[in-house]
Every structure is written in structure tokens, then in C-alpha cells.
Amino acid sequence: MASPETKPATAGARYSAAGAVARLLGRFSSARRKYGLEWWILIAGAAVILFSIYLAAFPATIARYDPLDQEAGPQMSAPSRAHPMGTDNLSRDVLSRMIHGSRTILGVAFAAAILSSLIGIPLGLLSGFVGGALDRVLSLVMDSIYSFPGLILAIAFAAMLGPGVVNITLSVAVIYIPTYFRLVRGQTLSIKEELYVEAARAIGAPRRTILGRYIFPNVIATVVVVFSLNIADAIMTEAALSYIGLGLPAGIPDWGMDLSMGKKFLPSGVWWMITFPGAMISLLALGFTMLGEGLSEILNPRLLEK
Amino acid sequence: MKNLLRYALTRILLTIPMLWVLLTLVFVVLRVMPGDPVSAMIGGHAPERVIEEQKEKLGLNRPILVQYFAYLGDLARLDLGNSMIYNQKVSQPLLEKLPATLELTIVGMGFTMLIGIPLGAYAASRRRTGRDFGIRLFGNVAYCIPVFWMGLMLQLVFGIWLNLLPIAGRTGPRVYASEFQKTGFYLLDTLIAGQWASFGDVAVHLLLPSLTLGIVLSGIFIRLTRANMLDTLKADYVLAARARGIPERRVVYGHALKNAFIPVLTMLGLQFAALLAGAILTETTFSWPGMGRLLVERIYLRDYPTIQGVIVMFAFFVSIVSLIVDLIYAVIDPRVRY
Numbered sequence: 068m069a070s071p072e073t074k075p076a077t078a079g080a081r082y083s084a085a086g087a088v089a090r091l092l093g094r095f096s097s098a099r100r101k102y103g104l105e106w107w108i109l110i111a112g113a114a115v116i117l118f119s120i121y122l123a124a125f126p127a128t129i130a131r132y133d134p135l136d137q138e139a140g141p142q143m144s145a146p147s148r149a150h151p152m153g154t155d156n157l158s159r160d161v162l163s164r165m166i167h168g169s170r171t172i173l174g175v176a177f178a179a180a181i182l183s184s185l186i187g188i189p190l191g192l193l194s195g196f197v198g199g200a201l202d203r204v205l206s207l208v209m210d211s212i213y214s215f216p217g218l219i220l221a222i223a224f225a226a227m228l229g230p231g232v233v234n235i236t237l238s239v240a241v242i243y244i245p246t247y248f249r250l251v252r253g254q255t256l257s258i259k260e261e262l263y264v265e266a267a268r269a270i271g272a273p274r275r276t277i278l279g280r281y282i283f284p285n286v287i288a289t290v291v292v293v294f295s296l297n298i299a300d301a302i303m304t305e306a307a308l309s310y311i312g313l314g315l316p317a318g319i320p321d322w323g324m325d326l327s328m329g330k331k332f333l334p335s336g337v338w339w340m341i342t343f344p345g346a347m348i349s350l351l352a353l354g355f356t357m358l359g360e361g362l363s364e365i366l367n368p369r370l371l372e373k
Numbered sequence: 374m375k376n377l378l379r380y381a382l383t384r385i386l387l388t389i390p391m392l393w394v395l396l397t398l399v400f401v402v403l404r405v406m407p408g409d410p411v412s413a414m415i416g417g418h419a420p421e422r423v424i425e426e427q428k429e430k431l432g433l434n435r436p437i438l439v440q441y442f443a444y445l446g447d448l449a450r451l452d453l454g455n456s457m458i459y460n461q462k463v464s465q466p467l468l469e470k471l472p473a474t475l476e477l478t479i480v481g482m483g484f485t486m487l488i489g490i491p492l493g494a495y496a497a498s499r500r501r502t503g504r505d506f507g508i509r510l511f512g513n514v515a516y517c518i519p520v521f522w523m524g525l526m527l528q529l530v531f532g533i534w535l536n537l538l539p540i541a542g543r544t545g546p547r548v549y550a551s552e553f554q555k556t557g558f559y560l561l562d563t564l565i566a567g568q569w570a571s572f573g574d575v576a577v578h579l580l581l582p583s584l585t586l587g588i589v590l591s592g593i594f595i596r597l598t599r600a601n602m603l604d605t606l607k608a609d610y611v612l613a614a615r616a617r618g619i620p621e622r623r624v625v626y627g628h629a630l631k632n633a634f635i636p637v638l639t640m641l642g643l644q645f646a647a648l649l650a651g652a653i654l655t656e657t658t659f660s661w662p663g664m665g666r667l668l669v670e671r672i673y674l675r676d677y678p679t680i681q682g683v684i685v686m687f688a689f690f691v692s693i694v695s696l697i698v699d700l701i702y703a704v705i706d707p708r709v710r711y
């Protein structure tokens with residue numbers, strides 16, 4: 068973030084990336100011994116996520132059918148050996164649609180979370196650091212958006228932008244900007260008062276260095292936790308948007324869309340068309356939540372008491 | 374008392390900028406962003422002239438600032454404009470559907486508290502045991518289940534497989550509309566009319582959708598109640614109560630839970646927004662004729678004035694509920710007023 072020439076001479080307070088990684092790894096290995104349960108929650112979450120990333124990365128090698136193939140089997144047949152999750156109303160293989168659909172939902176959720184953190188974090192840093200009128204205005208706007216039901220805002224965006232992968236990503240990203248803003252602003256406000264920041268200021272470090280080298284690295288630990296929880300939330304928002312019918316064009320396999328299709332056949336007892344897509348959404352969201360929870364217990368040991 | 378009044382007044386004044394920001398946001402999303410309601414509604418192939426005429430009629434070809442002030446002016450007079458599709462004022466369907474959504478939300482919130490608060494308190498009193506872990510696991514899983522999937526699965530189990538409960542609508546076919554003309558809250562209306570059979574029918578229809586909302590949102594309350602209870606259970610007065618030999622059950626649920634309740638109340642206000650969003654999805658799942666379904670229907674019809682009206686209505690609600698919660702909070706906890 069900051070250029071090397073502006074490195075201040077306060078060796079004690081200097082932030083080094085290698086040191087941080089070492090400290091983090093140290094914390095993890097001691098964490099495994101210290102908190103059995105939290106450690107396993109973290110591992111379980113990570114396992115779910117890695118598995119779904121694997122599905123999303125190589126869907127064609129795992130799925131037996133093309134997700135759009137309308138001649139994969141009989142129409143709406145219950146799960147069987149040939150079709151472990153059954154087939155849908157257009158004779159497509161549900162399992163193959165699940166595997167291919169993981170790519171859509173993971174892609175949208177990741178992209179949205181990255182986008183909103185890329186906007187929210189710098190604004191939060193700036194607002195907390197600079198203060199004054201800028202801070203008041205930004206806080207008012209962000210707090211107002213934050214108080215509004217996110218899904219309704221996303222629906223409004225998606226309705227205006229129309230269907231499409233990019234549009235749905237934007238609609239999901241918008242509602243999470245305040246989450247990052249509020250977190251980072253709060254952290255910045257308290258870190259700003261720390262002695263080592265004051266020391267850096269006293270020796271004349273430029274603002275950019277103070278922000279990039281002293282404040283940002285200390286903020287980022289909590290951002291990691293929120294990022295993981297945020298993806299869980301984004302997954303559910305994406306699924307909700309496409310369940311309502313605002314998500315993606317018909318050619319893209321998507322869990323939320325499959326769910327809304329299955330809803331139509333629920334009264335005739337076609338349970339597999341709703342059970343599997345919903346279970347996948349829940350499992351994926353749960354994976355990211357568990358990862359976030361585990362991380363937060365281990366990175367912020369003070370929270371462990373709760 | 375004087376402090377309370379001063380606090381209330383400041384808090385009410387603070388609601389205005391918040392509402393203004395929200396309304397401006399709605400305007401920006403619906404009017405300034407790309408996407409033109411008129412061509413979207415009429416379709417891309419309509420002649421330019423027809424599109425221009427329609428825009429003229431709706432005032433969409435005026436400069437954006439003029440539109441903005443007209444929009445704020447209309448809202449100040451509580452005028453939400455006319456529907457683009459039907460010959461009706463936007464406020465008409467809104468007022469019709471509002472009670473349905475509120476009824477669902479309120480009963481859903483009741484279930485949330487009924488499930489979340491006792492379970493959270495119990496988990497805290499059995500900290501780090503198998504039961505505590507089980508309850509926390511339930512809370513986390515419930516939180517990660519999309520509310521619409523929970524609704525579909527409950528429909529499948531209780532509506533289709535067990536055939537116990539209805540899965541769509543607010544009433545069965547044998548309930549007459551004339552019974553629902555007082556408040557629009559069907560539970561209340563049937564009670565006032567003294568129609569017990571209809572009351573039962575309405576309650577049975579309400580059960581699955583509100584339970585869906587209740588279960589999904591209970592996760593947050595389990596977590597929050599548990600965290601607060603852990604703090605209060607460490608307090609001196611709890612130790613004192615235990616030392617005096619008061620039964621453990623009364624210490625936990627009488628003494629400690631009462632004090633852990635204040636943050637839970639705040640959470641209730643914050644979660645109201647989540648409940649409203651959940652209600653939209655639940656309404657879609659259960660064909661519940663409320664605001665959420667109205668919003669989704671009108672999005673398909675591209676009836677922009679009504680879409681805007683629904684969102685503005687939600688914005689009002691969120692601001693007012695957060696105001697009310699803060700005021701109650703100030704009454705309960707005097708420290709807030711300073």
C-alpha cells in the first residue's frame with residue numbers, strides 16, 4: 068500500500084507481512100490445542116467451501132450430464148441410481164444442475180463480496196481517519212442504507228438493471244457496502260488513538276503511510292471474519308433474487324431458479340426438485356458461516372467468552 | 374423526565390435526515406440509474422412518439438432535479454401517484470395489502486421470540502454442555518436456511534405429505550370476505566365478528582408462514598440472548614441470589630433473563646427490517662396476498678410508480694420502528710437519555 072521510501076524509522080511499531088503471517092500461523096496452531104470445538108467448526112466450514120469450490124472449478128468432469136440437456140432421462144423421475152437427485156420437469160438431471168449451479172452462486176457471491184469490500188473498506192478508512200463533515204455525511208448515508216432491508220434494496224436494483232450475471236452481482240454488492248464501511252470506520256476511530264499511531268504522526272510520517280501501514284493492517288483481521296460471514300449472506304441474497312425471478316437468464320444453471328421451478332410441482336409431491344437445491348444453498352451458506360465463526364473465535368480470543 | 378423528553382425530541386428530529394436519505398436513495402435507484410420504465414413497459418419496438426407521449430404523461434422527460442423535488446413534494450403530501458398499469462392510485466393496493474404483511478410479520482416475530490429467547494437462556498444456563506452446543510448448532514443452521522426453502526419444506530411435510538395444514542392464501546374457500554372489513558387483520562376481524570370457525574381457518578392458514586419466519590429468525594435471538602445471559606449470569610446479584618438459596622430456575626429465568634432482555638429488545642427493532650425482507654420471500658412461497666407479493670407482481674408488470682410506492686412504504690416503516698424501539702429503550706434504561 069505505502070511505498071518503501073516512506074518507511075518511518077520506528078522499528079518497534081513497524082508492520083511486517085512475514086511477521087504477521089507467522090503470528091497468525093502461531094495463533095492457529097495454538098488454537099487447535101486450546102479450543103477443540105471452535106477448531107473443528109473452522110475445519111468443517113473450510114471443508115464445505117473447498118468441496119464446493121472443487122465442484123465449481125471442474126463441473127464437467129464430475130457431472131454425468133449437461134445441465135441443460137433436456138434428454139438426460141425421464142421427466143420428473145424420483146431419485147434413482149441413474150439420477151441420484153432425480154430429474155426435473157424438463158427431464159434434466161438435477162445432480163448435474165446442482166454441480167454446475169455451484170459455479171454461478173459462488174461466483175456471484177464472491178464477486179459481490181469483493182466488490183463491496185473494495186468500496187466499503189477505503190470509504191470507512193477515510194471517513195474514520197479524516198472525520199469532520201465528510202465523516203458525518205458518509206455515516207448518515209451508510210447508516211440509512213444499513214437500516215433498510217437489504218433484500219428489498221437488492222430487489223429494486225435488480226428490477227431496474229434487468230437479469231444478467233453482472234447485474235445481479237452489482238445488486239447484491241450494493242447492500243453490503245455499509246457493512247464494511249461501518250466495521251472499518253469504527254476500527255479506524257479506535258486505532259487512530261493508539262500510541263503507535265501517535266508516534267508515527269509525531270515523527271512526521273505522511274498520512275498515507277499512517278493509513279496504509281499502521282491502521283489498515285490492524286483493521287484487516289476483523290474484515291476477514293466479516294468477509295466470510297458476508298459471503299454466506301450474499302449466497303442467500305443471490306438465491307433469493309433468482310427465486311423471485313430477478314436473477315439470471317434461463318440458460319445458466321442456478322440453484323435459486325431451480326427452487327422456484329420446483330415450487331410449481333410441489334403440490335404434486337415432487338420433493339426432489341426443491342429439497343436438493345435448497346439443501347445446497349443452506350450447506351454452502353453454513354460452510355461460510357462456520358468458517359467465519361471459527362476464524363472470529365481464533366483471531367479475536369477476547370470474543371471467546373460470548 | 375425532562376431528559377426523556379429532550380431525548381425523544383432529538384431522536385424524532387434525527388429520523389428526518391435518515392428518511393430523507395432513504396427516499397433519495399429510492400429515487401436514485403428507480404429514476405437516475407440506467408433503465409427506462411416507459412420503454413421497458415411498452416416494449417422496445419414501440420414507435421418513438423408513443424414512448425415520448427407516455428413519458429410526457431408521467432413527467433419523466435422533465436429535468437432530473439425537477440422530478441426529484443416533485444417526488445419529495447408528492448411524498449410530503451402523502452401522495453404516491455398513480456399506477457402505470459391499472460387505473461388506480463398507488464396507495465390503494467398498498468393499504469389493502471399492508472395488514473396482510475403486518476399480520477404475518479407480527480405473528481412471525483412472536484414465534485421468533487417464543488423460540489429464540491427461552492432456548493438462548495437455557496443454552497446459557499447450561500454453558501459448554503452438549504445441550505448448549507445442540508442449541509447453538511440449531512441456531513446457526515436455522516440462520517443459514519433461506520427462508521423460502523424453509524417455507525417450501527414445511528409445505529412439503531405438513532401440507533403435502535401429512536396433509537395437515539393449508540399451503541397457500543390467507544383463508545379457505547368457505548370464509549366470506551364480508552367478515553374482513555374492519556381492520557384487514559383477519560385474526561382481529563374474525564374475533565370482532567365473533568366468527569370462531571373463520572377465526573380458526575385464518576389461524577390455520579397463518580400457522581405455516583409465520584412459523585417459517587419464526588424458525589429462521591430465531592437463530593439470531595438464540596445467539597444474542599445466550600451472549601447476554603452469559604454476561605448477566607456472572608453478575609454479583611446472580612451470585613447473591615444463588616447464595617440465598619433461591620432455586621436455580623428462578624435465578625436464571627426470573628433474575629438474569631429480565632436484565633438480559635434490554636439488548637434483545639434493541640435487536641428486535643433491528644431485526645424488524647430482516648423480518649420484512651423475510652416476509653417478502655415467505656409471501657411469494659405461500660401465495661400470501663401482502664406487500665411483498667404486490668412488489669414482485671408489479672416488478673413483472675413493470676409498474677414503476679407502484680414499485681416505488683412499496684419501497685417508500687418499507688422505508689417509512691423501518692424508520693418508524695427504529696424510532697419506536699429507541700424510545701422504548703430510553704424509557705426502560707435511563708442511561709440512554711444522557
